[in-house]
Every structure is written in structure tokens, then in C-alpha cells.
Amino acid sequence: MIYTESVLVRDNIRADTPTILLLVGSEPFEPLLEFFREKCVSLSSERSYAQAAGRFIEWLSVRADEFEETSKRSLLYTAFVHDLRFGTYQDCLDVHGLNWTPTSHQNLKRLINALLELSDWLSRRHSATMLNPIHHQASAADQLIFWRKWNKQKSGSLLAHTKSHRRVAESVFAVRQAGLPRTRNGMLQEARAFPADRLNDLLWNGFANPGNEGDPRPWVKYNLRDILITLLCAYGGCRVSEPLHLWADDVFVDPDHPDMALVLIHDPSDGMAEYIDPFTGSRRKIVRADFLQRFCGGRKPLTRETGRRHAGWKGCLLTHRERKAFQVIWVDRNAGRIFLTLWRLYIQYVRPVTPHVPWAFVTKHGQPLGVEGFDDSFRSAVRRIGLTPAKWAGTSSHGLRHRYGQWLNELGLGDKEGQVAMHHLNSKSQEVYRQLGLARVVDAIDKVSISTLPEFKEAE
Known part of the structure; x- marks a missing residue:
């Protein structure tokens, strides 16, 4: 048996991009590396391929x-899909x-779509045999189904005018699926949000610096850096990774x-700097990737770090x-006031002076803070207030959004x-x-519930 393994490397052809x-x-x-160089997809998409x-x-x-x-x-393609879906144990x-175990329809669709796209590309570039040969021009019925779906997606976008009908028409319309039994069940995607009544406890007790709880100086008593990030996520709707791209002069x-x-x-790359x-003494504008390279010792945007x-x-x-930026919209104005107060204290007393590090949130060693570092601190803060950090409970950092x-x-x-608001x-x-x-939902129904059945009384 041949074994495969995926490793993270830097591509010197693409400016050392991970x-x-x-x-x-x-x-x-x-061939897969060549495919990535041509497609320039995200790192998470590369993992799927x-x-x-x-x-x-x-x-x-x-x-x-x-x-x-x-x-x-x-029958090769069908056999592979079934083994992927139902596992290889009999x-x-x-x-x-x-040793494959069954996988979900959602995961199966993700993998199969990636494999078929790669197969089509190999056929075009290297004349390889297509994994699931089809005619590249779909039938009128298939095209109708495709465009109805495309128009529905377009109508939900604020940037609808940028979706080119001609550009999409160049893609392959055909829908290729193996005949797997379909599930008709839907899942309630209940939002697991951080408990609102525990946010104050998280901010002022969870992020209190151990051993300095009695210090009257806020920048000593509290972990201001992580409080600021938490405010941006919970009251500003940011994804956890987004505040980490904030520069010191972005507030x-x-x-x-x-x-x-x-x-x-x-x-992080194309934003204005x-x-x-x-x-000449004049103020000039460049993209942030260029600024980091020229004025910050050859540093890279955090999206290209590992x-x-x-x-x-x-x-x-x-x-x-013009700035290629989005504005944080405070769901509670008081959060915006607290943020400004703590931000000034953080910049003045906490953030180390680092001439070649423009990011606002840095480690104690003056290096840019990544998602992994913040998550470690967040989980510790959640535990300090007696909660268990878990996605299912809404007590993960993403639960703030x-x-x-x-x-x-x-x-x-x-x-x-x-x-x-959620950009x-x-x-x-x-x-x-x-x-x-x-x-x-249960509470809403209880408030307007009807009563048509008499109470049942058990015979004595």
C-alpha cells in the first residue's frame, strides 16, 4: 500500500507563501503543487484538495x-465514492x-468536488484520463438548474453587480454524483453563543492577571490585550483572527x-498603509504587504506566517x-467607550515599543500574536470563571461572534x-x-400556545 502525507511548506515561487x-x-x-500555483486558493482549500x-x-x-x-x-469512480462514504470495513x-470509517454526506461532497476539479485540471493540462468523464457542455435542463442556483446566490449579495454571468458560464455545468442514498434529514444549526450573563465575569475576572488582582493600576491588574480582543469579537462581531491584523494606528x-x-x-495584504x-516629505499610500517588506525588515502579513x-x-x-478595510460596529456603545479607554492604557503602558512590528496585539517578546496564542489565553480565562471551554457550549472564542x-x-x-454589521x-x-x-422556539410557542384538550385525570 502507498501512504500519503500532507505537510506545510513555503513556496519560493509564490514569495514564500505557505x-x-x-x-x-x-x-x-x-502536479498538485502546480495546481495550487495556478489556482491560488486559500490554505484550507488546499488541505481539502x-x-x-x-x-x-x-x-x-x-x-x-x-x-x-x-x-x-x-465502475472505479463509483467504488471509490462508496468506500469513502460507507468505509472499507465489512x-x-x-x-x-x-481502515476507513464512514464519513458524512457533507464531508463526502467536499472531498469529491475537490477531487473532480483536480481531475479535470489534470486532463486539461497533462492530458490525463478524467476520473469521471462527461461532456463539458451540460444539457439545457442542467444549465437551467445551475443558473437558478447562481441567481439565488447572487440576490443575497451586496456585491451582486460584481458577479459576471459570462465568467461563470465558462465553468463546467455538469453535475457529477455517484448514486448514493440521500438523507432527507436536516439539522438545526443552533447558534452556540457565549453566555451573555457571564461576559462581565470573563472580562474582569477571567482576564485578571493572577497575583495582581489587588493592584489599583488597570494595566497591571488586567490582561488588557486580550480584553480588547474579546471586546472586538463579542461586541464588535469580529472573527477571532481579524483583530490580530489590527495595527497600532488603526484605532x-x-x-x-x-x-x-x-x-x-x-x-492584511491589500489594506492601505x-x-x-x-x-519629498509628502504622505504616500501603499499596500500593507509592501509596507511590511520595505519598512518592517521583510516581514509578511500574518496570513502568510506559520x-x-x-x-x-x-x-x-x-x-x-479606499482603505480596503471594514469598520467595527459596536452592538453596545458602552463597549466602544470602554475599548477606547483601555486602548489608550494598553498603548501607553503595556504594548512594548517595537519599531518594526506594526501590529497592535503582540506577545511579551514583541512578536505578533497569532490565533493559537490568543485561544490559549482565552481558554485559561474561561476556566478561571468556572466554565469549560468548548464549542458545543458556546464557550470557545468563536462563541463570542x-x-x-x-x-x-x-x-x-x-x-x-x-x-x-457582521461584514x-x-x-x-x-x-x-x-x-x-x-x-x-419552545419559549415562543409557550407564550401563544393553544389549549383544546382537557386535563387527563387518572381513575382512582
Whole structure:
């Protein structure tokens, strides 16, 4: 059997961008790296492609001989999909040694779509045999289904005018699926939000510095850095990774509310940065990736870092076009006031002076803080107030953004307002954050419940 493994490396062809390298045995699978260089997808997408390709290569190494006959080759794809969906055990025995357990429909769809896209690309670039041969022009019925779905997605986007009908038409319309039994069950995607009644406890007790609880100086008593990040996530609706891209000069006094902070979070690579030209004295604007390279000792955006310095960036609805940034919208104005007060203390007393590190939130050694570092601190703070950090309980760091979404429901905001507040590209994306929980639905029905049945009294 051939074993595969995915490793994280840097691609010197793409300016040392982190990328996934698939090892087949001990040799790199070069076509996949070529595919990534052409597609330039996110790191998480690369992992899906590598996982799908690795699974298929391992499966071929033990089952390809069964489909050597020409009459059976059309069954290869179907057999692989079924093994992926239902696992390779039969009667508690796996004769192939793959040890695959059943996977969900959602995960199956993710892997199969990635594998088929890679297969099509290999066919176009290297004349490889397509895994699931089809005609590249779909039938009129298939095209109708595709465009109805596309139009529905387009209608939910504030950037609908940027979706090119012609560009999408160039893609392959055909829908390729193996005949697997479909599940008709749907799951309630209940938003697991951080408990609202425990947020104050988290901020002022969870993030209190151990041993300094009695110190009257706030910058000594509290972990101001992580309180500020928590405020941005819980009361500003940020994803955990987004505040980590904040630079020290990205916080302003709100001109409409001088006691509140106006926070702009920029695209980590393409966001605007300014500098003073030493020859002319004029103020110039460049992108942040260029600024980091030229004025910060060759540093890279945190999206291109690895390990504990890495912080991701999911596509956002940018409210400030020129700066390529979005504004944090406070769900509670008092949070904006507290943030401004603590921000000034943090910059003055806590943040170390680091000339070549523009990021606002740094470690005690002056290095940029990554998601992993904040999550460690957040989990410790949750435990200090007697809670268990867990996604299912809403007490993970992502539960803070879910809390923001639930507060939008309580304020009665519509989909479009919620889309801007949570900086989603598509209005449908907020549904997972604003889904009403089972308890809320039961409570709503109880308030208006009808009564048509008499009470049942057990005979004496």
C-alpha cells in the first residue's frame, strides 16, 4: 500500500507563501503543487484538495487491479465514492488495510468536488484520463438548474453587480454524483453563543492577571490585550483572527461620538498603509504587504506566517473602499467607550515599543500574536470563571461572534443590516450566527400556545 502525507511548506515561487505539499511515499506530488500555483486558493482549500488526492492515491494502490479490465473501469469512480462514504470495513474486517470509517454526506461532497476539479485540471493540462468523464457542455435542463442556483446566490449579495454571468458560464455545468442514498434529514444549526450573563465575569475576572488582582493600576491588574480582543469579537462581531491584523494606528476617535473608539480592520495584504517619503516629505499610500517588506525588515502579513504567528483572513465585506478595510460596529456603545479607554492604557503602558512590528496585539517578546496564542489565553480565562471551554457550549472564542449574532436578533435588525454589521459578503452567511435555538422556539410557542384538550385525570 502507498501512504500519503500532507505537510506545510513555503513556496519560493509564490514569495514564500505557505502551501500544502502532498507526499506520496517519500516523493512530492508535483502536479498538485502546480495546481495550487495556478489556482491560488486559500490554505484550507488546499488541505481539502490534498486530502482528496491523498485518499484517492491510497485507495488506488490497493484496489486499482480490480478495475484493470476495460469493462470495469467505469465502475472505479463509483467504488471509490462508496468506500469513502460507507468505509472499507465489512463484517468488522478491512481486507484492503485502508481502515476507513464512514464519513458524512457533507464531508463526502467536499472531498469529491475537490477531487473532480483536480481531475479535470489534470486532463486539461497533462492530458490525463478524467476520473469521471462527461461532456463539458451540460444539457439545457442542467444549465437551467445551475443558473437558478447562481441567481439565488447572487440576490443575497451586496456585491451582486460584481458577479459576471459570462465568467461563470465558462465553468463546467455538469453535475457529477455517484448514486448514493440521500438523507432527507436536516439539522438545526443552533447558534452556540457565549453566555451573555457571564461576559462581565470573563472580562474582569477571567482576564485578571493572577497575583495582581489587588493592584489599583488597570494595566497591571488586567490582561488588557486580550480584553480588547474579546471586546472586538463579542461586541464588535469580529472573527477571532481579524483583530490580530489590527495595527497600532488603526484605532481612531469616532468623530460622531468622541468618547467612543472607531476601529478599522484592514485586509492584511491589500489594506492601505501610509508613510512619509523622506525625500519629498509628502504622505504616500501603499499596500500593507509592501509596507511590511520595505519598512518592517521583510516581514509578511500574518496570513502568510506559520505556527503560532499565523492568523487567517476570510473574505470580508469592506466598508471603506479606499482603505480596503471594514469598520467595527459596536452592538453596545458602552463597549466602544470602554475599548477606547483601555486602548489608550494598553498603548501607553503595556504594548512594548517595537519599531518594526506594526501590529497592535503582540506577545511579551514583541512578536505578533497569532490565533493559537490568543485561544490559549482565552481558554485559561474561561476556566478561571468556572466554565469549560468548548464549542458545543458556546464557550470557545468563536462563541463570542455567535453572541454578537444573537444580539442582532434581539435588536430586530434585518438581513441587510446584519450583513454589514457582521461584514459578510453574502447575506445568507449570517444565518448560522442568528439561528434561533430550540429553547427560544419552545419559549415562543409557550407564550401563544393553544389549549383544546382537557386535563387527563387518572381513575382512582
